[in-house]
Amino acid sequence: MTQETLFSKIIRREIPATIVYEDDEVLGFKDIAPQAPVHVLFIPKNHIIPTLDDLTAEQAHLIGKLALAAAGYARREGFAEDGYRIVMNCREDAGQTVFHIHMHLLAGAPLGHFGA
């Protein structure tokens, strides 16, 4: 059983968001607390999948749709050549706070490297 999330309310326009991309399957909107000059979230509109770990093989194409939406946005906005980062947080240790899978697109400045 999937739970409603605040992203469901954004999809239904019940709470405001700056929507920058929409097609039949994907919604893209600006993050309310941006971590970079460009910070957009891309979410599936028709499936509430709580975490990446809940994704099934039948749903796997949705990740490609999110990535294509993010890459297209980057090209249209003119920063694809400079580069960008895609992040998906899964559960507590990654800091996931909204349990409706989403792809973060971060860009607009050198982001530095991360790792160990």
Ligand code: 5GP
């Ligand atoms: P997570 O931490 O789960 O990977 O990412 C959730 C993101 O949703 C966070 O970056 C957070 O700032 C963003 N967020 C939380 N509430 C809202 C909201 O009401 N509107 C928008 N546009 N973003 C939100």
